[in-house]
Amino acid sequence: MSVLTIVIIALSVVAIGFAVVWLREMPKLGGFVMPSIGHVGIGLLTDFLDTLGIGSFAPTTSLFKFFKLVPDERIPGTLNVGHTLPTVAEALIYTTVIGVDPLTMVALIVASVAGAWLGAGLVARWPRRYVQIGMGGALAVAAVLFVMTNLKLFPGGGTALGLSGTLLVIGIVINFCLGALMTVGIGLYAPCLILISMLGMNPRAAFPIMMGSCAFLMPIASTRFVKFNAYDLKAALGLTLGGIPGVLIAAFIVKSLPLTYVRWLVVIVVVYAAFSMLRSAMLERAKGAAEAPAAS
Numbered sequence: 001m002s003v004l005t006i007v008i009i010a011l012s013v014v015a016i017g018f019a020v021v022w023l024r025e026m027p028k029l030g031g032f033v034m035p036s037i038g039h040v041g042i043g044l045l046t047d048f049l050d051t052l053g054i055g056s057f058a059p060t061t062s063l064f065k066f067f068k069l070v071p072d073e074r075i076p077g078t079l080n081v082g083h084t085l086p087t088v089a090e091a092l093i094y095t096t097v098i099g100v101d102p103l104t105m106v107a108l109i110v111a112s113v114a115g116a117w118l119g120a121g122l123v124a125r126w127p128r129r130y131v132q133i134g135m136g137g138a139l140a141v142a143a144v145l146f147v148m149t150n151l152k153l154f155p156g157g158g159t160a161l162g163l164s165g166t167l168l169v170i171g172i173v174i175n176f177c178l179g180a181l182m183t184v185g186i187g188l189y190a191p192c193l194i195l196i197s198m199l200g201m202n203p204r205a206a207f208p209i210m211m212g213s214c215a216f217l218m219p220i221a222s223t224r225f226v227k228f229n230a231y232d233l234k235a236a237l238g239l240t241l242g243g244i245p246g247v248l249i250a251a252f253i254v255k256s257l258p259l260t261y262v263r264w265l266v267v268i269v270v271v272y273a274a275f276s277m278l279r280s281a282m283l284e285r286a287k288g289a290a291e292a293p294a295a296s
Contacts, residue, residue: 010216011095015219018220021226022222025229038067042064042242048247051251054266056187057083058273059269059270061079061139064078070235073128074231076225080120080225080231100161101163104205109212111173113220115180119184123230124228132277132278132281136277139185139271140271142190143270145191146263146264146266150263160201171195189214193210
């Protein structure tokens with residue numbers, strides 16, 4: 001049995017395990033609720049773009065914030081829970097397409113999962129203002145990465161399909177950090193692509209690594225968000241129900257699009273959402289300062 005086959009089997013088991021936990025926890029929130037067309041539409045759009053390489057976290061956060069669909073403090077959990085199964089579908093489709101050194105792929109995936117497990121436990125307990133600051137910063141980072149992509153400012157990368165020695169250790173440490181940051185709302189795709197390229201690997205090798213990392217870490221992180229009830233059930237169900245068809249349409253029907261103009265549009269939306277999120281954090285702080293004297 002090949003390493004790739006083991007990875008696919010393990011991913012399937014992890015995804016099924018998450019689905020079982022999610023279904024078991026739903027009755028505590030009143031059971032299955034029918035998501036709105038808006039929630040499903042956001043899932044369809046963002047996971048469609050995610051499959052084509054845009055990413056889903058920043059656009060989803062921006063739309064949630066713009067339309068006020070999810071409370072700020074529940075957005076990180078909703079992103080992770082709602083996009084988990086669509087991301088698993090992406091990984092199952094794409095991990096067999098591009099060859100990469102099995103040891104490198106497994107090591108970086110395990111590191112990201114460990115980071116996500118730690119990060120989810122912390123973020124799920126954060127107060128609203130901390131989440132607003134974290135997500136405002138995450139959106140700002142995402143906007144910068146989109147601009148860098150369009151201006152072709154990423155490192156070109158090399159030809160290697162694997163890492164060893166010191167470079168492998170560096171990759172493990174950084175992907176651990178990226179896994180933790182993903183629970184705040186910083187998507188892993190673009191940072192992972194930069195990491196792979198800077199370490200001298202072929203940028204195409206980033207696709208199975210970043211998709212595999214997300215597909216493994218998101219069920220692990222999402223299980224903690226579900227356990228802590230730190231997400232919006234209705235919105236998460238909408239992302240899942242719309243996201244899986246979005247992935248299939250992008251992977252098997254559309255396959256590719258000229259994404260430069262789409263990224264510029266996303267930059268505008270994401271910058272607005274970052275400003276709005278940080279402004280909300282400032283207002284939250286001012287509100288807390290005003291209430292403190294009254295309480296005393």
